[in-house]
Amino acid sequence: MAVRRARRRYTDVVQFMKEYNETLKQGGIFLPPESYRGKPEDVAPEIKLDLELPFVGRVGPIQAQVVHRAPDGGLGLRVNSYPTSVKKAFQQVFEAVDRMREYFVSSGDLIPREKVEEMIAEKVAALEAEVATRAPVPSAEQTAEDRRVSVIPNIEEMARAQSGSMANRSFRDMLLQLAVNKSRGLVVVQHGNGAIHYGFWDRGGPVGWRAEPLDESEVLGVLLYRSKQITKEQLEEALAYMSERQCRQGEAFIEMGLMTFPQLVMVLGKQVEYILQQVMKERDGEWSFYEMDRLPEQFLPPPLKVPAMLYRALARHASKLRPGQLMQSLHDQSSMYVNLATIATDMLDEFAFNESEKKLLEIIQGSPWRMSELFKVTPLNRTRIAQIIWAMAETGIVDFSSTEDRAQAIIRLRKRIMEKRRFVRSANFFQVLEVHWICLGREVTDSFARLQRDFDITGFDTALPEEMREDAEMISGYLKKAHGVLGNDGSRRAYRQKVIQPGTILQTAERLGQKGEVALMRKVYDEACVCFAKAVELDPENINYKKGLRKATAAAAAAAAEEATS
Numbered sequence: 278m279a280v281r282r283a284r285r286r287y288t289d290v291v292q293f294m295k296e297y298n299e300t301l302k303q304g305g306i307f308l309p310p311e312s313y314r315g316k317p318e319d320v321a322p323e324i325k326l327d328l329e330l331p332f333v334g335r336v337g338p339i340q341a342q343v344v345h346r347a348p349d350g351g352l353g354l355r356v357n358s359y360p361t362s363v364k365k366a367f368q369q370v371f372e373a374v375d376r377m378r379e380y381f382v383s384s385g386d387l388i389p390r391e392k393v394e395e396m397i398a399e400k401v402a403a404l405e406a407e408v409a410t411r412a413p414v415p416s417a418e419q420t421a422e423d424r425r426v427s428v429i430p431n432i433e434e435m436a437r438a439q440s441g442s443m444a445n446r447s448f449r450d451m452l453l454q455l456a457v458n459k460s461r462g463l464v465v466v467q468h469g470n471g472a473i474h475y476g477f478w479d480r481g482g483p484v485g486w487r488a489e490p491l492d493e494s495e496v497l498g499v500l501l502y503r504s505k506q507i508t509k510e511q512l513e514e515a516l517a518y519m520s521e522r523q524c525r526q527g528e529a530f531i532e533m534g535l536m537t538f539p540q541l542v543m544v545l546g547k548q549v550e551y552i553l554q555q556v557m558k559e560r561d562g563e564w565s566f567y568e569m570d571r572l573p574e575q576f577l578p579p580p581l582k583v584p585a586m587l588y589r590a591l592a593r594h595a596s597k598l599r600p601g602q603l604m605q606s607l608h609d610q611s612s613m614y615v616n617l618a619t620i621a622t623d624m625l626d627e628f629a630f631n632e633s634e635k636k637l638l639e640i641i642q643g644s645p646w647r648m649s650e651l652f653k654v655t656p657l658n659r660t661r662i663a664q665i666i667w668a669m670a671e672t673g674i675v676d677f678s679s680t681e682d683r684a685q686a687i688i689r690l691r692k693r694i695m696e697k698r699r700f701v702r703s704a705n706f707f708q709v710l711e712v713h714w715i716c717l718g719r720e721v722t723d724s725f726a727r728l729q730r731d732f733d734i735t736g737f738d739t740a741l742p743e744e745m746r747e748d749a750e751m752i753s754g755y756l757k758k759a760h761g762v763l764g765n766d767g768s769r770r771a772y773r774q775k776v777i778q779p780g781t782i783l784q785t786a787e788r789l790g791q792k793g794e795v796a797l798m799r800k801v802y803d804e805a806c807v808c809f810a811k812a813v814e815l816d817p818e819n820i821n822y823k824k825g826l827r828k829a830t831a832a833a834a835a836a837a838a839e840e841a842t843s
Contacts, residue, residue: 310350469561482580601803802833
């Protein structure tokens with residue numbers, strides 16, 4: 278009996294996108310042997326084909342013609358026209374991929390191609406303009422004595438401007454300070470094993486490194502070989518060329534035709550960045566910085582933008598922290614004001630922020646906010662905000678203070694009172710305290726304390742009109758009344774039953790319980806604890822939620838203990 282049906286499965290979105298661009302959009306489909314039942318010779322000339330697409334599932338049928346039969350049983354199909362439903366399914370896959378791309382772009386893990394091309398074009402143009410003013414590269418006929426040589430200054434004859442230990446963050450702070458001051462000089466890192474790195478800084482960033490003794494893993498040719506940009510044979514040929522012509526490795530690559538001059542400048546810049554990253558991982562040793570009027574040699578790469586490199590590395594680290602661990606690290610700053618640090622004011626552009634980071638900075642610069650308030654006024658989720666704030670604080674972009682500028686405080690208080698008085702009389706107690714109706718007791722307490730601080734007019738009453746003082750006192754009265762009800766577990770649950778449909782409460786508790794179970798299976802114990810705690814809050818008689826909470830709490834404690842001992 279002739280085979281007239283088949284199914285092509287695409288389990289990998291990358292595989293689907295590749296095949297779509299290569300064959301599918303031209304109406305060609307390759308059918309592996311496992312896509313149909315029976316023998317290849319039993320497949321009819323025309324078949325009905327179903328596709329299983331990532332994010333979408335099964336679509337079809339598609340009328341297809343067999344145009345090729347491979348020896349291994351694979352079939353080549355031709356589709357004259359895809360049905361409308363299949364075209365829509367393709368579009369759904371593309372839209373899902375676009376959403377993933379947008380997420381990774383907004384999180385800073387991905388840079389759009391057009392942005393990369395723009396950055397490369399700008400960098401090459403700047404390099405060409407800069408190189409045009411420098412001395413020409415020596416010819417191959419010149420002797421080694423006539424060439425540029427790598428000179429390490431005698432630091433014993435130089436005045437040390439700064440020094441510190443690699444064991445703390447003083448090295449990172451020094452790097453930022455050099456960037457701010459556009460400093461020129463020599464950074465010396467003496468490692469615990471006796472090795473020394475000499476970093477040459479120009480206009481605030483490193484332009485070259487030298488090491489004693491030489492570290493082969495940092496040599497340009499080795500880095501290019503390890504990144505598969507050149508072959509082992511090409512590397513060996515370049516070493517022989519260097520020995521014969523008495524030239525540098527980069528010059529050998531150019532003269533051998535392995536790369537152009539702009540490409541050399543770019544890979545040298547990558548080499549500088551790589552070595553700095555390796556040096557920053559060191560925790561055993563000392564560092565020093567020596568100011569210099571001029572560097573002992575000319576370096577091809579432009580100064581590395583250290584602030585952007587530091588921030589991006591810390592942002593990546595923050596994205597790998599567990600949400601609970603991240604929030605705990607910022608706990609002491611939750612009630613403090615977030616301010617743009619003085620050191621970052623004149624160099625924000627150097628950090629190369631993505632759109633979400635820029636939006637958060639605009640909010641911080643626009644008005645004084647406590648960190649806990651940023652979670653409410655920023656259109657980002659709590660974890661993403663915490664990641665950005667943590668990375669910015671570690672980089673020195675923002676700092677924290679317990680008080681705010683008096684003039685700014687008055688502006689904020691007036692604005693806050695005007696916003697709150699508009700709805701406080703008609704709002705329910707959850708809205709008055711600015712908490713979700715699913716809130717736990719501790720969330721009520723925290724929000725009440727925060728709002729009490731927000732509307733505290735002590736010390737400002739003479740600076741506020743009489744009407745505004747009365748509004749502040751009225752708001753404070755409503756806050757206390759709402760807290761009196763919601764601050765107690767029993768009365769909070771009873772009040773919830775009055776303002777929220779009982780069916781909605783139970784359905785929400787069930788969803789939270791299910792979400793907690795999923796979090797337990799994924800071993801995201803902090804999330805599981807929160808889900809089960811809120812499920813118990815909504816349905817305190819349900820024994821399954823209580824068991825789930827005990828299990829999640831025990832698992833979280835065990836995980837924390839294991840992490841502490843590892």
